[in-house]
Amino acid sequence: MILVYINAEHGIGKSAMEVVTYGKKLGDVTAIVAGSVAQDQLAVLGEYGASKVLVDAGVKADDPQQITKMVAKAANDLGAKTIIFSNDLIAKAVAPRLSVRLKAGLIAGAIEVPSAEGVCKVNVFSGKAIAKVKVNTEVRIITLLPNSLQPEKTGSACAVEAFNGEAGDSRVKVLETKIPEGEIPLTEAELVVSAGRGLKGPENWGMVEDLAKTLGAATACSRPVADIGWRPHHEHVGQTGIAIRPNLYIAAGISGAIQHLAGVNGSKVIVVVNTDPEAPFFKAADYGIVGDAFEVLPALNEALKKFKASNN
Numbered sequence: 001m002i003l004v005y006i007n008a009e010h011g012i013g014k015s016a017m018e019v020v021t022y023g024k025k026l027g028d029v030t031a032i033v034a035g036s037v038a039q040d041q042l043a044v045l046g047e048y049g050a051s052k053v054l055v056d057a058g059v060k061a062d063d064p065q066q067i068t069k070m071v072a073k074a075a076n077d078l079g080a081k082t083i084i085f086s087n088d089l090i091a092k093a094v095a096p097r098l099s100v101r102l103k104a105g106l107i108a109g110a111i112e113v114p115s116a117e118g119v120c121k122v123n124v125f126s127g128k129a130i131a132k133v134k135v136n137t138e139v140r141i142i143t144l145l146p147n148s149l150q151p152e153k154t155g156s157a158c159a160v161e162a163f164n165g166e167a168g169d170s171r172v173k174v175l176e177t178k179i180p181e182g183e184i185p186l187t188e189a190e191l192v193v194s195a196g197r198g199l200k201g202p203e204n205w206g207m208v209e210d211l212a213k214t215l216g217a218a219t220a221c222s223r224p225v226a227d228i229g230w231r232p233h234h235e236h237v238g239q240t241g242i243a244i245r246p247n248l249y250i251a252a253g254i255s256g257a258i259q260h261l262a263g264v265n266g267s268k269v270i271v272v273v274n275t276d277p278e279a280p281f282f283k284a285a286d287y288g289i290v291g292d293a294f295e296v297l298p299a300l301n302e303a304l305k306k307f308k309a310s311n312n
């Protein structure tokens, strides 16, 4: 039995479909959700392989202590041997707690489905290496890096049942959670347009946003750009920011320091725009454009718009 935690804090997103698809490859999936979420939204998880969805409306979706207790109870009640999370901020707070509570080995940052022998590939050292790991406990917990597999529809809407996780009160009270602005959550985005200090100032981000809009991409930035307040902190990618694995990462005016690469080197295709042909980022790029972002980004945008128009 596979228990999959669904973070529905901001609704049911692509990462929810990914974890259910992932779980389905390992066995019969029961999904579990905290908070009040519309039943029809949850039933959709059945299309990706969930047999049923359990919901505890009394547990707050941003409270790791409550979620830990709820998932532990469900795992014990159902006899779940594998518990899966998407590797987001909630999972980073819940999975280690759960690991202690259930005496379960934790595979953090999985990038593929474990083999029949239980061997699983995980990203380590901020994505600079891949390790093969296997836990030797009866129960295992896996956190899956977003964008590691494509959601697959394999079934139809499933039953949604109320569940009492007996989570009680937490020692720490979450007073406020700020939801990042922007239409596409960065961790779930398949396309990302990112920029750094080479853009000179926040007033020049219009061309980044325009290109992102044409592509249907999310926007990201390097750390100094967020530190100096040109862009919001939730856009900061890298070792100390968010790690992302989009299909396409366009980086303009970013030097490609190792700490930045740590958060983006799982991207399937990297395009770098930089005036300096010696910029380290070019070594990690699939496509490099030695040029001024102020000319290249608008030109790319125009070309894409024409391409889209001619294909409509």
Ligand SMILES: Cc1cc2nc3c(=O)[nH]c(=O)nc-3n(C[C@H](O)[C@H](O)[C@H](O)COP(=O)(O)OP(=O)(O)OC[C@H]3O[C@@H](n4cnc5c(N)ncnc54)[C@H](O)[C@@H]3O)c2cc1C
Residues within 6 Å of the ligand: 195, 196, 197, 198, 199, 221, 222, 223, 224, 225, 236, 237, 238, 239, 240, 241, 252, 253, 254, 255, 256, 257, 258, 259, 260, 263, 273, 274, 275, 276, 279, 291, 292, 293, 294
């Ligand atoms: C412990 C630690 C953790 C860190 N964590 C992170 C992290 O998570 N994420 C992160 O990003 N950084 C992180 N850093 C900082 C990192 O080391 C770099 O300093 C940072 O990534 C540099 O940002 P940048 O490339 O935007 O700026 P810069 O290094 O200033 O590079 C700007 C680039 O823009 C190019 N450029 C200039 N003008 C143009 C133009 N008109 N068109 C095109 N290109 C142009 C330049 O050639 C240059 O390559 C960390 C550092 C430390 C010490």
